Amino acid sequence: MKRRSFILGGIGLGGALIVGWGVLPPRSRLGARDTLPFVEGAVSLNGWVRIAADGTVVVAVPRSEMGQGVYTALPMLVAEELEVPLAQVRVEQAPIDAIFGNVAVLVTGLPFHPDQDGSELVRASEWIVAKLGRELGLQVTGGSTSVRDAWRPMREAGAAAREMLIAAAAKHWGAAPAQCSISNGVVRHLDGRRVSLRDLIGELREVPLPAEVRLKAVQDFILIGKPAPRLDVPDKVTGRARFGIDVRLPGMLFAALRMCPTIGGTLRSVDPSPALAVPGVVRVSTLAAAAGGAPAVAVVANSWWTAKRALDRLRIEWDEGPNSGMSSDWLLARLRGALGAEDGFTFYERGNGEAALKRAVQLVEAEYRAPHLAHAALEPINCSARFADGRLAIWAPTQVPSVLRHVAARAAGIDADKVDLTVTLLGGGFGRRLEVDFVPQAVWLARDVAPAPVQLIWSREEDTRHDFYRPAAVAKMKGGLDANGGPLAWVTKSASDAIVPQYVKRTYPALAVETPDKTTIEGLFDQPYEFPHCHCAHVTHHSPVPIGFWRSVGHSHNAFFTECFIDELAYAARRDPLDFRRRLLAHHPRHHAVLDLAAAKAQWGRVGPGRAQGIALHESFGSIVAQVAEVSLAKGKIRVHRVVAAIDCGTVVNPEIVAQQMESGIVFGLTAALYGEITISGGRVEQLSFPQYRMLMLAETPRIETHLVRRDAPPGGVGEVGTPPIAPAVANAVFRLTGRRLRSLPLRLES
């Protein structure tokens, strides 16, 4: 299948379902006064803004706070247009409504090459997908899209609310709107009179929503672009912050479970009596596999520790199923076999890559590999649920409230409008909490102990062993250089399993369809280097291992393949890796600028004895990041001393959060680069907890500097973009230091 016909076919199918729908204007995302739940004494101005009885501005945030700062960055967008200081704003988790659907996550998932931006096909596809997205109302926090998606609707919501405040003030004073203004949270009359927001609530109930609004010009921004302290931090240093695991309800019970350790296995039998004999134990339940998860035995008790200890007393007989001989080596051999035997799906083609390789003066070939990885969010998977009075209440740390509600309703056999979901703070997400495998478990346990509320907590061991792992991948890289050492051909073929079709199958089985998945090849096919001839294909190879979205998804390993291989080409051309990259970016000034900034700030080429620098550049999620890593070896181990990062993420909303996320992405990526590996033996994941699945510690953390390239373009992503470049930056430094090219993750010198 040619990719163009696939894309057009897919969009045509979507459009054909709703005849005539395509010409209607896209659904407005401003919402109505009744979008937000009614609160006594308060007034809602639209779907995003409410003025509380005390005059506080309440902003509904439809994305989940998992550390990336959305509870601060998104309210800043509203506050900017509303002309109120951030200190006057309080965040509330948005309910489920179509206006809160993440449109950007769908649009950015289209498999286009960035150089195609602005073409007819791209524009038409993006328009129709954006329109579809507004109907779907998929509330998802992922793909580094929170600010990108909210950039217009939340500023518009703030601007619309501002117009209503002005209209209400005019009514209050019997003045013309032009005589009234608001700045820094204070509503004023030209004659100097002031009125508090609290005292405008009556009038605000009567003024209409404005038909249209005008957004501020970039040069008029007061909040956007300047560091602002995070609104969620004070509660996070006093223990007051409530995560999913901290939900406490009267009469709450706690559940621990054990899932079948063998992938694809089933429960044969269990005798519940040893657990039931433990004081405090209420019940033993068996739980079917659902939403991609594994079958389980659960114990419910009056404390989690009691439930867990009782669970440990059970002798559970599992039927290991068809995968009991599966190992990581076997999976790798199959992946390599598929890579050799199949052509795969061509995501990108320019010129004729294979033909150009044949006339290359220098041909470089290499195989790269990446392992499965677990997310290891520090807050283990958990979910609280209660069945009472015909309704199901759920409290969950989740990245996908709308998907979760759908899956919970399906598990409970009730309508989605009978499910009340509260999204809590997330103790890390990283893509793991896009999954809802734990939701049917919690729902069924709540049904078993109804009307008591129950909190299901997975142990660390279950969390590690039953993740949806970053797919393992293999790539065959080929590069051709001309007589001058210049770029001629870039030909890649990679193989891995594909996440998106698996995800759809486990959450919306009715929609499951085998489609080429951009996440398999992102970072390989869309790299910016200017080779006249390119050919990038991917072989999707199914394996029984559950796979999912892991911070930066395909970029997490494809950046390693791409940026190490570019480095190999630089050395083949006998050029400095920085100069070589610059030469390949003549028509990519943004990339060029980011690369130069990182190199300049890191003083590229100037390091002390025993150390070396490596550089990597990678675009992902609408932002461009370059990193220079300074590395040495100590007793055969890689030690990273300093990382200098430069980022162009378009308009910066909160530079403090951008810096924080760069640090976060680097530590996350460095952890994986140095230690990250999930292995399978006998059909079971071998790692159980942190001693086997090691995390970077404070003592191993490099100094990290972040430098911003300021641009007025719409914002790019921030939460994931720091992760991809660090593994290749470190590997490239190791090569410079040792002459050894490490082409497999994690980076190991010993083998």
Place this chain on the structure above:
Amino acid sequence: MRIVLIVNSARREIDVDPEMPVLWALRDLLGLTGTKYGCGIGACGACTVLIDGRAKRSCRVTAAGANGKQIRTIESLGPEHLHPLQRAWIGHQVPQCGYCQSGMLMAAAALLARNPHPSDAEIDAAMTNICRCGSYPRVRAAIHAASQALRDAV
């Protein structure tokens, strides 16, 4: 078994399995959820509390082992006003998801209590808590800042 814990200066008598770790006694029996469960084997430090002034991973201390002892949790690190570490944590914008930060702060509090002006190497050695969000560089900076604030206050 009846056990007495002095939690944040208050005497709490609980009827509990003597083997129950202090972590779960705090969370499930006493309603103090600031102390977090991360691994249950003392590897991550999310459950760090002070027991008789020393940083302990509360998932590895049984209720019986803590009988009669003074336990301080994140809820009372700065009961009246914020502890210098909490102020430094805000000033340096340390937390991201925040899940590890209770344990991180308690470990830092124990460090400063015995060594008010630690070097980088001493911080590296003492701070072995896991932060999956990568707040480490800011943890280090904030400990130095709190240390400086203590010095200035003298």
